[in-house]
Amino acid sequence: MASSWQVLLAALPQLAEGLVFSVTLAAVSAIAGMLVGIPIALARISGARALSAVAWAYVTLFRCVPLLLVIFWFYLLMPLLAQRVIGARFPVPIGPVYSAFFTFMIFEAAYYSEIIRAGIQSVARGQYEAGRALCLSSVDLYRYVVLPQAIRRMLPILLTQTVILFQDTSLVYVLTLPDFVGVAARLGQREGQLPFFYILIAVVFFAISFALSRAVRQLELRGAAAAY
Amino acid sequence: MRPISALLVIGSALVAPALSASPVAAQSTPTIDKILERGQVTIGHRPSSPPFGYVNDKGEVVGYTVEICRYVVEQLKTALNRPDLRTAYVPADPSNRIPLVQNGTIDLECATTGNTVERQKIVAFSYSTIFPDARFAVRRSSGIASVKDLKGRSVAVLQGTVQQRQLTELDRELKLGIKPVLAKDTAENFLLLETGRVDAALNDPILLSTYIAKSRDAADLTFVPDWSGQPENDAIMMAKGDDRFRSLVNAAIKKMMDSGEFTKNYEKWLMAPPYNLPMNEALKKQMANPTDDPTTL
């Protein structure tokens, strides 16, 4: 295996770039996905029927189709859709990188919104009633009473979903992007060392996901302790 | 599931594409307009198909077809009077290259894409840039010495290529019962053969030679001698509906051929080992009298 290690040493910079790409993709789409998820969650629990139906449809649509299909959908069809939406004269070239970021943001927003909704709804009715009785405005009610409690409850689940998102970023491999899996596959094929490179990325993915899940678990335990 | 809600979902799924499905308003030069507005030409390349296109050790996109496209871009800068045009590179594999050209992501698809009458209905092609055929690479030790020996064997083929069609037709004609295994790109196509997953890999022999030369089992790999596919007219693929753009690209290729740059580029990539492949008659004829008619071969 000595030659494998030499190959690895030479490949390290490219592998590192690939890993940075995957981590960035996960981090950016997690934050963007949560930001998009909040209004969807609020729309779902709002009293307005049409609004909550649209939010429900959004969530159901994305939870019913494989991420891979959505990746292809967006990559192939977004430019035409964007053209219509902004009224451009020709299809808007989006490119695989932006397309990947956009796909993950939109897709994960559906999942995040459900977690956020469950978190908000888990706050007991009495809390709302007490807040109203104190003449808090709706904004203040959410800001000072509901959200602090809801966030504490949903945070571990949001983070767990983010670990899953990080693993799912491996799927952009199908767009031939310079992501961690894509780089490893390309180098492994070029050097004739595919098994070595695949085992390597599996170990790295495992180490990162395992460490993150452990951290989430600690957070969960601390949260549970704080609730007493 | 509440039926009304389900309908709503289906409805919204229908609405989204309907928004964009209406035909693009007739534009005389949509590709040129887009290039000028963005200040950028986007080249689609196939990363794992040396010598036509690949990413070298420094991370640069290079190769026979890529160099032709770079020459074309230089000519476009002059023709459009925009020396500031940038070049961007987007990877594309055979299964997504046509949609990516259609949806405007790629302006010039520079790989080995066959110009066919069927594809001309939805995309446009430049003058042909190379005329490769297709061959089966096999292991000598597998005992496959003739195309008849492929009976009941598995064959790796690139998804969405002319070769996939050729394989289907050959299979039908000779009733071989071949099991096709679809590969995403040439690297995977060859890997399936090298690791023993399939008995043969069908592809452009130039591409296969690249991988055979690098393989540890090079001595055991060879081509089936008694069959080669109908040569393809490989060309640069562009979006349909911009004839001015296409004629600019063709003029650039013509200039490259006339100036000797084209031959120089050919020699750089294909007269080098492991190919040592002199220009075939079809390409010589093409240089004397370039055409983008797919039915000439």
Place this chain on the structure above:
Amino acid sequence: MFDFSFLTAPASLSFGESNLELILSGWKASVLAFLAAMALALLLGIPVGVFRTVPRPGLLRRAAGCFVELFRNVPMLVQLFLWFFVLPELLPRSAGNWLKRDLPDPEFWTLAAALGFFMSARVAEIVRAGLQSLPRGQREASLAIGFREVHVYVLILLPQVLRIVFPPLTTEFANCFKATAIGLTIGYIELTQRTREISEQTFRTFEIFLVATLVYMLSIFTITMLLQAAERALRLPGLAPRTAGH
């Protein structure tokens, strides 16, 4: 504006089947992979989940813990590549060649195995959470009246747990069906792959992706409804299933 007529037209790369028939054959391939993977996931996941809750810490509990962490923390796609590209190269030559050559439908079985193991870790976690949500008294009472440990699980705890875990399990069944799409990366021709193929051949990208999306949605709705019906049929009065989980 829309043109769906290509669906009934003969597909160009087939022996006379229409594009619609190709889509259906892709759907069938997805369903088969889903069934095989889910069967394996339940077969492995339930015992592993049980072993994670055995009262005395020991080899069994630790092994089950490692199993779950291993299959949960490596991306599904990477796991699939390990099964397909790596495993046959690590095995003795004859076994590796058997996997690659003699095994009928290697893409199908590799996908089923990879997906089955991946999903089994999730099933195990659900079963574990379910077991831990039951009152401790049940186990203690059973032991007190002379049940053996095995019988406590088989006769007392599991029949209850397998009922209360239905809702989270339904989600995992749906996930498993969607996950069959990664089979396309190893050349398994399922629904998403067929969709891409037809889009490449007919250039009707919008329409065919729309059809595929609807087929996926209907499949997920059907899986969900079947499991919800099963849950209702098996529900025990007094055991509220919604409280399972954390």
